[in-house]
Amino acid sequence: MTQNELMQQGRAALEAGDADLALDLLRKAQKADSFSSEVEMLIAESLEMLGQLKKAVGSLEKVIEASPEDIDARYALGDLLFELNQFDSACTAYQSILEKFPDEADAWVSIGLIHFHQEQIDQAMNCYDKALQISPDSTFALNSLGDAFFAQGDVARALATFKSVIDLDPEDAQAHYNLAELYYDAGDLDKVELSCIEVLKHDPGFAYAYLTLGNLYLDTDDSRQALHNFQEFLLHEKSSAAEDIRAEVAAVVDGLKSELDL
Numbered sequence: 001m002t003q004n005e006l007m008q009q010g011r012a013a014l015e016a017g018d019a020d021l022a023l024d025l026l027r028k029a030q031k032a033d034s035f036s037s038e039v040e041m042l043i044a045e046s047l048e049m050l051g052q053l054k055k056a057v058g059s060l061e062k063v064i065e066a067s068p069e070d071i072d073a074r075y076a077l078g079d080l081l082f083e084l085n086q087f088d089s090a091c092t093a094y095q096s097i098l099e100k101f102p103d104e105a106d107a108w109v110s111i112g113l114i115h116f117h118q119e120q121i122d123q124a125m126n127c128y129d130k131a132l133q134i135s136p137d138s139t140f141a142l143n144s145l146g147d148a149f150f151a152q153g154d155v156a157r158a159l160a161t162f163k164s165v166i167d168l169d170p171e172d173a174q175a176h177y178n179l180a181e182l183y184y185d186a187g188d189l190d191k192v193e194l195s196c197i198e199v200l201k202h203d204p205g206f207a208y209a210y211l212t213l214g215n216l217y218l219d220t221d222d223s224r225q226a227l228h229n230f231q232e233f234l235l236h237e238k239s240s241a242a243e244d245i246r247a248e249v250a251a252v253v254d255g256l257k258s259e260l261d262l
Contacts, residue, residue, distance in 0.1 A: 001032070007038065010024075014046055023046040026043045026046060027043065037067045040062050041072070041076070044059035047059060053080055057084070068100075071100075071104070075094075075097065075107075075110070083239075083240075087117070090114055095111065106131070108128070108131035109127065109138070109144050112131070125145065128141050137168055139175065142165045142175075146158045146159075149161060159179070176195050193216060208233070208237070210230070211237075217229060223259055230253050230256070234246060
């Protein structure tokens with residue numbers, strides 16, 4: 001088979017969730033002809049799905065070396081390094097985007113998220129402001145800014161910011177989820193449920209909306225609905241970064257099954 005045929009089969013396997021088969025096909029594709037950045041990007045995606053993040057980083061670095069203008073590879077590299085808690089390296093990856101593409105607002109947001117993760121809220125907000133100077137309607141930046149307001153205890157500005165995202169894009173699942181989390185913290189459980197329903201209407205694979213619903217139904221003693229939503233969370237959340245929360249939810253699922261005699 002040609003490199004392209006192997007690549008297409010590998011892509012199909014990846015989309016079907018069979019990362020092992022995808023990786024095998026894509027490695028064969030890479031050997032079948034000259035180096036392909038597109039194939040290597042898919043290899044990185046397969047490795048990430050398999051939890052082999054450091055190897056995925058190596059694949060992305062190969063892509064960037066071969067195709068320095070590949071902005072998707074640079075973002076993917078930064079995201080993986082962030083997931084590996086290599087914050088300085090992740091920041092360098094995002095900064096390399098701004099060096100080549102100064103108008104990339106998302107790179108500023110990504111740098112801001114690194115600061116936010118380290119509880120450097122003022123630095124994070126400064127990055128979000130820079131992103132919004134470039135792209136005032138960036139829902140990525142606005143959602144992140146809302147999170148920063150919430151972290152500072154400014155619930156009113158957080159609420160207004162998330163609602164402004166929905167005004168810009170009523171189908172923005174992340175903004176609806178952010179509202180759900182804000183309402184949960186305030187104890188407004190009816191609005192939590194409605195917001196999570198909106199999330200899943202626009203993005204049925206949004207795993208953490210199921211988790212929030214599971215917790216909501218657990219709080220209201222609706223064990224069957226809690227079980228259903230926790231199971232949906234486990235079905236949709238497969239990332240290696242979520243191993244601890246998956247283990248906790250799996251234990252709750254076992255307890256609910258026992259309670260319900262299932």
